[in-house]
Amino acid sequence: MARVPATKQEDSGVPAQAAIAVTGDGDRLALAGALDIVTLAEARIALKKWSKKGASRSLDLAGLERLDTPGALFLCGLRDKGVELAGIRDEHRALLDLVCGLDLEPLPKVDSVPRWRQIVIELGKGAHDARHEAFDLFSFVGRAATWTAGALIHPSRLRPASISRHVSETGIKALPIVGLMAVMIAVVLGYQGVAQLRPFGGEDYTINLVAVSVLREMGVLITAIMVAGRSGSAFAAEIGVMQTREEVDALKVMGIEPMHVLVVPRVIALVITLPLLAFFADIMGLVGGAAISQVLLNVSPTQYIARLPSIVDGSDLFVGLFKAPVFAFFIAAIGCMHGLRVSGSAESVGQETTRAVVKSIFMVLVLDAAFSVLFERLGI
Amino acid sequence: MTTRTRAHADPILSARDIVNRFGKQVVHDRLSLDIERGEIIGIAGGSGSGKSVLLKTLVGLRQPNAGEVLLNGKAVQSMSAADKASQIGVLFQQGALFSSLSVAQNIMLPMREHTPLPEGEQEQIAAMKLALAGLPADAGIKFPSALSGGMVKRAAFARALALDPKILFLDEPTSNLDPIAASGIDALIRSLNDSLGITVVIVTHDLTTLFTICGRIAVLVDRNVTVDTADKLMKSTHPWIREFFHGPRADGAMKARKTGHGN
Numbered sequence: 151m152a153r154v155p156a157t158k159q160e161d162s163g164v165p166a167q168a169a170i171a172v173t174g175d176g177d178r179l180a181l182a183g184a185l186d187i188v189t190l191a192e193a194r195i196a197l198k199k200w201s202k203k204g205a206s207r208s209l210d211l212a213g214l215e216r217l218d219t220p221g222a223l224f225l226c227g228l229r230d231k232g233v234e235l236a237g238i239r240d241e242h243r244a245l246l247d248l249v250c251g252l253d254l255e256p257l258p259k260v261d262s263v264p265r266w267r268q269i270v271i272e273l274g275k276g277a278h279d280a281r282h283e284a285f286d287l288f289s290f291v292g293r294a295a296t297w298t299a300g301a302l303i304h305p306s307r308l309r310p311a312s313i314s315r316h317v318s319e320t321g322i323k324a325l326p327i328v329g330l331m332a333v334m335i336a337v338v339l340g341y342q343g344v345a346q347l348r349p350f351g352g353e354d355y356t357i358n359l360v361a362v363s364v365l366r367e368m369g370v371l372i373t374a375i376m377v378a379g380r381s382g383s384a385f386a387a388e389i390g391v392m393q394t395r396e397e398v399d400a401l402k403v404m405g406i407e408p409m410h411v412l413v414v415p416r417v418i419a420l421v422i423t424l425p426l427l428a429f430f431a432d433i434m435g436l437v438g439g440a441a442i443s444q445v446l447l448n449v450s451p452t453q454y455i456a457r458l459p460s461i462v463d464g465s466d467l468f469v470g471l472f473k474a475p476v477f478a479f480f481i482a483a484i485g486c487m488h489g490l491r492v493s494g495s496a497e498s499v500g501q502e503t504t505r506a507v508v509k510s511i512f513m514v515l516v517l518d519a520a521f522s523v524l525f526e527r528l529g530i
Numbered sequence: 531m532t533t534r535t536r537a538h539a540d541p542i543l544s545a546r547d548i549v550n551r552f553g554k555q556v557v558h559d560r561l562s563l564d565i566e567r568g569e570i571i572g573i574a575g576g577s578g579s580g581k582s583v584l585l586k587t588l589v590g591l592r593q594p595n596a597g598e599v600l601l602n603g604k605a606v607q608s609m610s611a612a613d614k615a616s617q618i619g620v621l622f623q624q625g626a627l628f629s630s631l632s633v634a635q636n637i638m639l640p641m642r643e644h645t646p647l648p649e650g651e652q653e654q655i656a657a658m659k660l661a662l663a664g665l666p667a668d669a670g671i672k673f674p675s676a677l678s679g680g681m682v683k684r685a686a687f688a689r690a691l692a693l694d695p696k697i698l699f700l701d702e703p704t705s706n707l708d709p710i711a712a713s714g715i716d717a718l719i720r721s722l723n724d725s726l727g728i729t730v731v732i733v734t735h736d737l738t739t740l741f742t743i744c745g746r747i748a749v750l751v752d753r754n755v756t757v758d759t760a761d762k763l764m765k766s767t768h769p770w771i772r773e774f775f776h777g778p779r780a781d782g783a784m785k786a787r788k789t790g791h792g793n
Contacts, residue, residue, distance in 0.1 A: 220658070254667075257634050
């Protein structure tokens with residue numbers, strides 16, 4: 151009666167299968183062809199009305215060439231509705247018996263919380279977590295400071311090899327990108343300065359704007375953000391992977407304090423490298439300033455250098471570089487803290503790395519704001 | 531090599547003259563292997579003998595440096611993704627369940643990609659696959675991170691069976707399991723082979739699995755493969771095979787086999 155075409159390979163990407171054919175009349179129908187996961191939907195539609203009828207019905211399966219578990223599940227469902235399955239082939243009988251014999255329960259529904267409640271719950275969780283995070287951060291920063299101070303008091307406990315490796319990783323390898331970023335920032339500031347100051351005839355002061363903001367703020371800030379993204383994440387991931395491979399536990403079992411061998415060298419290395427990188431960024435920022443002055447203001451590099459001492463002095467440089475070791479300490483401590491918080495699974499390495507970067511950049515900006523207020527009060 | 535045995539005319543999968551090289555290191559040198567329809571075959575070998583590389587080659591994840599793999603007479607490398615997915619199921623060593631999806635969603639993923647079935651029906655089929663793999667229905671809504679080692683393997687089994695494959699590849703199905711869970715997996719493999727007629731290829735170190743459920747064993751030695759029944763391999767004169775089948779661990783596994791055959 152009803153002939154359902156096979157699903158073709160070309161149009162659906164599903165491999166070509168034999169068609170399922172439903173033949174016969176009234177209460178006695180016969181299935182022929184293949185009843186599998188591909189043809190199942192068609193068979194269900196073809197038999198839908200028929201299977202609902204009340205009278206005694208039978209379905210002949212002698213012509214069925216292929217049967218898989220979803221097909222068998224469908225036939226078991228028909229049998230439960232009172233349809234007699236006739237002419238089952240021997241090779242299908244075992245499969246039917248197996249599938250019909252399974253103790254099937256529907257999948258339980260996941261408890262879903264209404265959206266408005268979800269928001270409240272998330273909010274509460276967020277506040278709770280934030281409190282704990284802040285507490286953890288301060289206690290870890292305190293511990294890192296204690297251990298670092300302890301190592302500095304007893305220099306024999308320092309690990310020069312480890313420190314120099316981290317200095318190389320976090321410092322020397324970051325030079326090209328930090329330098330490039332500093333030049334770019336100077337160029338951006340230069341263009342903005344010229345555009346804003348020209349209406350007042352003061353575009354010459356762009357030189358002052360670029361030099362002062364690079365030395366006081368931009369050089370160190372760009373460097374710190376770069377280092378947080380580059381080295382803070384690397385610290386979290388390195389220590390996190392060690393945590394997943396139980397290397398940190400192995401250290402503890404051997405009586406070696408992870409704070410001492412993992413955290414202190416990284417903190418010291420970053421406290422050494424970040425000021426140096428920031429100084430490098432300052433120089434490159436001034437180079438960028440010289441270039442932009444030449445292009446936009448026709449001020450030659452020689453004139454630029456000659457003007458610099460009247461624009462900036464040591465205090466500008468000091469204000470910038472004073473912040474660098476503080477930023478470095480927090481970036482390193484936060485990176486290590488999140489690395490040590492990794493809990494075994496590989497996903498948590500990713501999560502903690504992300505958190506380390508977000509939190510250290512946040513801390514850098516908060517500290518920078520605090521320093522701005524402080525220096526303003528001190529009148530530097 | 532030319533006088534290939536013609537007793538089984540129609541292997542489901544046959545690897546012909548496979549060569550796998552990594553740089554100068556040759557892992558497989560003109561390796562040929564026929565897997566018969568409906569059998570359970572074990573692939574054994576020492577660490578670094580290329581078991582995993584062979585498995586990847588057989589399922590088409592790795593292009594061999596030379597040679598070809600034929601599945602039902604068609605080259606695995608040139609089969610369409612959907613065709614391959616409906617014929618080959620793979621149980622990876624760590625389960626490889628997608629951690630962002632629940633177990634049921636893991637099982638439904640290949641169905642959603644390759645079949646036109648509506649969601650409700652997919653759920654019914656997923657529940658059936660869970661039951662086939664010996665898991666309770668409430669395991670379906672759990673996420674892989676909440677499952678024990680044995681349950682991960684069973685859930686991965688259920689997902690490997692999602693599209694009713696003709697041939698199932700198992701990579702170390704009993705590794706990292708306690709003996710009770712491992713025996714449960716062995717029984718599951720045998721029952722799936724019996725009732726669904728699935729051809730099973732097991733890569734394993736587990737001698738008990740090799741001795742109790744594998745009809746034939748392919749031993750990877752000297753960059754090639756020696757295929758035979760366990761009994762015949764026991765009599766082999768090759769030093770590594772002798773060591774493998776007569777070491778202290780093999781004796782215990784043989785006992786398990788004898789008691790296993792009793793019932």
